Amino acid sequence: MIMSRIEARRDEDTVAAGPLVDRLLGGLPPEAVLTDPDVTASYAHDMASFCPAGSPAVVVLPRTVEQVQHVMRTATELRVPVVPQGARTGLSGAANATDGCVVLSLTRMDRILEIDPVDRIAVVEPGVVNATLSRAVGEHGLAYPPDPSSWEMCTIGGNIGTASGGLCCVKYGVTAEYVLGLDVVLADGRLLSTGRRTVKGVAGYDLTRLFVGSEGSLGVVVRAVLALRPKPPEQLVLAAEFSSGAAASDAVCRVMAAGHVPSLLELMDRTTVKAVNDMARMGLPESTEALLLAAFDTTDPAADLAALGALCEEAGATQVVPAEDAAESEMLLQARRMSLVALEAVKGTTMIDDVCVPRSRLGELIEGVERISEKYRLTIGVVAHAGDGNTHPTVCFDASDPDESRRARKSFDEIMALGLELGGTITGEHGVGVLKKEWLAREAGPVSMEMQRAVKHAFDPLNILNPGKLF
Structure with missing residues (x-):
C-alpha cells in the first residue's frame, strides 16, 4: 500500500513536471535540462546543517543570458518557483531547493568577459570561480581582493548573492565594495542593468547594492562589473600565541587603536588549532589557547610585523613568531583556510555561526562561546576574522545522535543571541538563507521587515524567486 502511494505521487510529479520541462526545452538545449531524480537530488541543498530542502522538479544549466530569460519567463507563466544557485558552498541554506522548483544553476556561465587594466575592472559571468578570477587578473598586475575561505570553489555570483567577505576584509573590505554594476534577469524575464563602469557614480538609487546580499530573491545576476586594485606586494605573516582568547582580543584592539592596517588579522582558538593539526599534521602550537595570525602586504612587511608583534607582547602573547x-x-x-573543514571532521557535522560584533567586544564573544560550550557539553571551535570582529563559532556534533543535535541547535541559537546582546549582527558574510530567518526578524525589527518585504514584492510580486529565504 505504501509503495503504491509513493508510485502514485511520482506519477503526479511527472505529470506536473511535464509541461514545465516541455516549455523549458523550447528555449534550451536538451543537455541543459536535467530531470533524472538522482541527479536533481544532488542539487537540492548547500553546505548548511539544519536547513530543510525540497525536491526540485528540474535543474537547468544555462550558458547565455537569453536562456536565463527564457527560464524566468517560463517560470512566471507557469507560476513555478526558481532557486538560483552557484557552487552551493553557502552555509545558510540560501541555495536550498523547494519542492517542485526549477533549480537554476549558473555554473556553466563561467566566462571572464573583460579585464581592463586602465579602468581597473573585470566583467564576468556569475559562474566564474573566485580563485580563477584572482589568478586571471593577477596576470595583469591587478587583484580582486574578496577571498572567502572557499575561494577555490565558490563562484562570483554566489559571492554577490551572499555579500561574501574573506580573510583580507580587515584592509580591503567585502564583496559589496567591489561590485560596480550588474546585469540582472528579473522574475518576469526582463533584463535590468544597474550601476556603472566608472569609479564614481550617484545617479539614482543604488540598485547594485540592493542586489548584493539579496540571496537570489530579487533577480538572477548574469553579469557583473567588478572593481580591481593594483596587485599588492607579497604579504608576510606573523603568528602570535596567547594564553586566552581575551588576551588575543586585547591584542587585536591594540593593533587597530594604534592605526595599523594589516592585510589579514585572523584568530584560531585551541580547538580549531588541534582540529587542523589532526587533519593536516601542520605542526601548529597546540599549547596555545588562541593563535593570532597577522599579515602585511606593504613595502616593508617585516618592520610592520615587528611593530605589531610588540603590541601582541604587550597584550600578553607567550610567543610571537614571524x-x-x-x-x-x-x-x-x-591552515586558517582549512579550519572549517577540519572542525567538520571532529564529529562529522557542524553548525557554523557567523556572528559579527564590534572589535571591542570580541573578547566577550569568545568567553561567552566558551561558557555555552561547557553548558551544552559540546565541542565548539572559534575561528574569526578578528580584524573586523566577524567570528565563526563552529558547533561540532554527531548528526545521528538526536540529543546531541538538539543541544547543537540550542547552542547555535544562544551564540546568535549573545552576538546581538554585544551590539553585533547575526551574519557578517554567510547570509540569512533558511537558517537565520527568525533571527533576521529579531535583529531588523518590524518596520525594517515591512520595508524589506515591500522591496521583495516590487521586484518579485509572484514570489517565485527563491521563496522561503530571508523572510
Whole structure:
C-alpha cells in the first residue's frame, strides 16, 4: 500500500513536471535540462546543517543570458518557483531547493568577459570561480581582493548573492565594495542593468547594492562589473600565541587603536588549532589557547610585523613568531583556510555561526562561546576574522545522535543571541538563507521587515524567486 502511494505521487510529479520541462526545452538545449531524480537530488541543498530542502522538479544549466530569460519567463507563466544557485558552498541554506522548483544553476556561465587594466575592472559571468578570477587578473598586475575561505570553489555570483567577505576584509573590505554594476534577469524575464563602469557614480538609487546580499530573491545576476586594485606586494605573516582568547582580543584592539592596517588579522582558538593539526599534521602550537595570525602586504612587511608583534607582547602573547618567507606565510594561511573543514571532521557535522560584533567586544564573544560550550557539553571551535570582529563559532556534533543535535541547535541559537546582546549582527558574510530567518526578524525589527518585504514584492510580486529565504 505504501509503495503504491509513493508510485502514485511520482506519477503526479511527472505529470506536473511535464509541461514545465516541455516549455523549458523550447528555449534550451536538451543537455541543459536535467530531470533524472538522482541527479536533481544532488542539487537540492548547500553546505548548511539544519536547513530543510525540497525536491526540485528540474535543474537547468544555462550558458547565455537569453536562456536565463527564457527560464524566468517560463517560470512566471507557469507560476513555478526558481532557486538560483552557484557552487552551493553557502552555509545558510540560501541555495536550498523547494519542492517542485526549477533549480537554476549558473555554473556553466563561467566566462571572464573583460579585464581592463586602465579602468581597473573585470566583467564576468556569475559562474566564474573566485580563485580563477584572482589568478586571471593577477596576470595583469591587478587583484580582486574578496577571498572567502572557499575561494577555490565558490563562484562570483554566489559571492554577490551572499555579500561574501574573506580573510583580507580587515584592509580591503567585502564583496559589496567591489561590485560596480550588474546585469540582472528579473522574475518576469526582463533584463535590468544597474550601476556603472566608472569609479564614481550617484545617479539614482543604488540598485547594485540592493542586489548584493539579496540571496537570489530579487533577480538572477548574469553579469557583473567588478572593481580591481593594483596587485599588492607579497604579504608576510606573523603568528602570535596567547594564553586566552581575551588576551588575543586585547591584542587585536591594540593593533587597530594604534592605526595599523594589516592585510589579514585572523584568530584560531585551541580547538580549531588541534582540529587542523589532526587533519593536516601542520605542526601548529597546540599549547596555545588562541593563535593570532597577522599579515602585511606593504613595502616593508617585516618592520610592520615587528611593530605589531610588540603590541601582541604587550597584550600578553607567550610567543610571537614571524614567518621567514612567503612559503612559510602561505602554510599559515592554508591552515586558517582549512579550519572549517577540519572542525567538520571532529564529529562529522557542524553548525557554523557567523556572528559579527564590534572589535571591542570580541573578547566577550569568545568567553561567552566558551561558557555555552561547557553548558551544552559540546565541542565548539572559534575561528574569526578578528580584524573586523566577524567570528565563526563552529558547533561540532554527531548528526545521528538526536540529543546531541538538539543541544547543537540550542547552542547555535544562544551564540546568535549573545552576538546581538554585544551590539553585533547575526551574519557578517554567510547570509540569512533558511537558517537565520527568525533571527533576521529579531535583529531588523518590524518596520525594517515591512520595508524589506515591500522591496521583495516590487521586484518579485509572484514570489517565485527563491521563496522561503530571508523572510
